[in-house]
Amino acid sequence: MERREFIGKGIKRIFYAIGAIILAYPAFSFMKFRKSRKKRIIFHPDEQTSIVNFKKGVFLLRQGSENYALSDRCTHLGCSLNYDPVSQRFSCPCHGSVFDVTGKWLSGPAKKDLYRVPMTKKANGDIIVTITL
Amino acid sequence: MPPIKNTKVSTYLPRLGLSALILCLISGIILTFYYRPMGNVFQNVEEITTLVPYGWFFRQFHYISGQVFVILMLIHTLDHFLKKRYLSYSTGQWFLLILSLCICFFVLFTGFVLKGDKEGFFAGQIFMNILRAIPIAGEWLSKLFIVPGEDFFFLPYLYHCFFLPILLIYLIREHIREWLPDQKALFAGAAGLFLYALIVKPHVDVPPDAAVDMVKGPWFFLGIQTLLKIMHPVLAGLFIPGLFVLCVLILPKTGTAWGRALYYLITTAFCLYGILTFRAIIWGP
Numbered sequence: 001m002e003r004r005e006f007i008g009k010g011i012k013r014i015f016y017a018i019g020a021i022i023l024a025y026p027a028f029s030f031m032k033f034r035k036s037r038k039k040r041i042i043f044h045p046d047e048q049t050s051i052v053n054f055k056k057g058v059f060l061l062r063q064g065s066e067n068y069a070l071s072d073r074c075t076h077l078g079c080s081l082n083y084d085p086v087s088q089r090f091s092c093p094c095h096g097s098v099f100d101v102t103g104k105w106l107s108g109p110a111k112k113d114l115y116r117v118p119m120t121k122k123a124n125g126d127i128i129v130t131i132t133l
Numbered sequence: 134m135p136p137i138k139n140t141k142v143s144t145y146l147p148r149l150g151l152s153a154l155i156l157c158l159i160s161g162i163i164l165t166f167y168y169r170p171m172g173n174v175f176q177n178v179e180e181i182t183t184l185v186p187y188g189w190f191f192r193q194f195h196y197i198s199g200q201v202f203v204i205l206m207l208i209h210t211l212d213h214f215l216k217k218r219y220l221s222y223s224t225g226q227w228f229l230l231i232l233s234l235c236i237c238f239f240v241l242f243t244g245f246v247l248k249g250d251k252e253g254f255f256a257g258q259i260f261m262n263i264l265r266a267i268p269i270a271g272e273w274l275s276k277l278f279i280v281p282g283e284d285f286f287f288l289p290y291l292y293h294c295f296f297l298p299i300l301l302i303y304l305i306r307e308h309i310r311e312w313l314p315d316q317k318a319l320f321a322g323a324a325g326l327f328l329y330a331l332i333v334k335p336h337v338d339v340p341p342d343a344a345v346d347m348v349k350g351p352w353f354f355l356g357i358q359t360l361l362k363i364m365h366p367v368l369a370g371l372f373i374p375g376l377f378v379l380c381v382l383i384l385p386k387t388g389t390a391w392g393r394a395l396y397y398l399i400t401t402a403f404c405l406y407g408i409l410t411f412r413a414i415i416w417g418p
């Protein structure tokens with residue numbers, strides 16, 4: 001191959017690469033864009049009566065007079081957990097992680113504690129839990 | 134090159150596989166007239182099975198034709214591998230055919246997700262979180278395949294029904310051209326799959342919010358599901374499968390000594406994965 005031809009090809013390739021990046025950047029930005037969405041879940045007073053209450057992906061738990069909310073998503077890869085009232089533990093049906101009733105990790109591949117989700121209590125007794133999707 | 138023996142496996146199975154693909158595409162197109170990837174997907178699929186006329190039949194027909202197609206393609210590739218036919222392919226051709234086989238499994242996987250039942254939803258969730266666990270690029274990479282919330286099934290739907298089948302047919306177009314008009318295979322395939330869909334009852338779909346002790350992934354990922362219990366998600370879900378595919382890809386490029394070593398390495402890894410899969414089928418992942 002001639003030297004000049006070689007350089008010519010190289011320059012052409014660089015132009016192609018720059019062109020591809022100029023096209024790919026806006027394309028990827030478009031494709032990955034999502035509006036951040038929040039989901040509100042309301043526990044009415046009659047839905048707060050048990051020690052462990054469940055609604056739409058959130059466990060609302062009561063310990064003494066205190067309430068807290070836990071996401072039902074396993075911290076390993078996101079399967080929804082089952083609550084076993086006898087052992088008072090959460091267990092994951094996918095790879096077997098186990099958490100105690102406060103959300104603390106006990107065993108399995110998850111390694112992290114369950115996520116606590118922010119909640120507010122209204123004057124009428126409703127508890128509002130907000131999760132970000 | 135030693136002369137290639139053409140056995141029955143080499144001639145009939147891929148032709149039957151192609152018939153299964155054609156029938157799978159047709160039944161898939163029929164399903165899209167009722168299937169909706171938005172809203173309550175589980176209910177929509179249940180309506181296909183219980184309400185829409187012959188819905189149960191087309192679901193089962195699509196399911197079995199898809200499975201048969203991909204299983205036959207796997208056997209077809211194994212057949213080429215064991216007879217060392219990759220030696221007669223150029224690296225580029227071999228690369229595109231192995232890529233096609235990977236796409237086959239990805240179509241099967243997205244189909245599994247699209248059912249919208251507990252298994253399907255969790256499989257999608259795990260797929261999304263494995264992608265997200267990739268350092269640096271994971272978060273945005275995952276959004277090209279699957280996103281949480283209302284649109285959860287939408288991207289898998291696009292991939293399953295449009296992007297991947299079109300890409301697959303494009304990639305194998307030269308490879309299948311000479312056998313396309315094989316009417317005997319098409320007829321035999323149609324008859325077999327028809328009977329299966331008519332006679333065999335589909336397994337019951339579990340609603341996403343029902344409590345179940347163990348949720349299993351699709352059969353070909355049961356081995357990975359087992360590995361996920363003990364390894365980092367990126368290692369078990371992407372790196373190890375990726376490394377395996379890479380070894381298969383470079384196979385025709387390696388010299389004699391390296392080629393033989395790689396051949397045995399791939400065979401061993403495949404057998405180990407098979408054992409892992411059978412273990413998971415029998416005792417759970």
Ligand code: HEM
Pocket residue numbers: 154157158160161162164165168178192195196198199200202203237240241243244245247248293294295298301
């Ligand atoms: C390579 C081709 C394809 C394969 C291997 C395949 C395989 C599958 C599998 C295994 C399922 C899960 C079925 C179940 O377990 O019930 C599925 C579902 C589905 N497929 Fe496909 N498919 C293919 C192409 C297509 C195409 C081209 C379309 C539409 C244009 C389509 C539409 C659907 C729909 C709507 C569902 C969800 C409904 C259901 O679960 O029954 N598929 N597919």
Ligand code: FES
Pocket residue numbers: 074075076077078079092093094095096097108109110
């Ligand atoms: S998703 Fe719960 S243990 Fe893996």
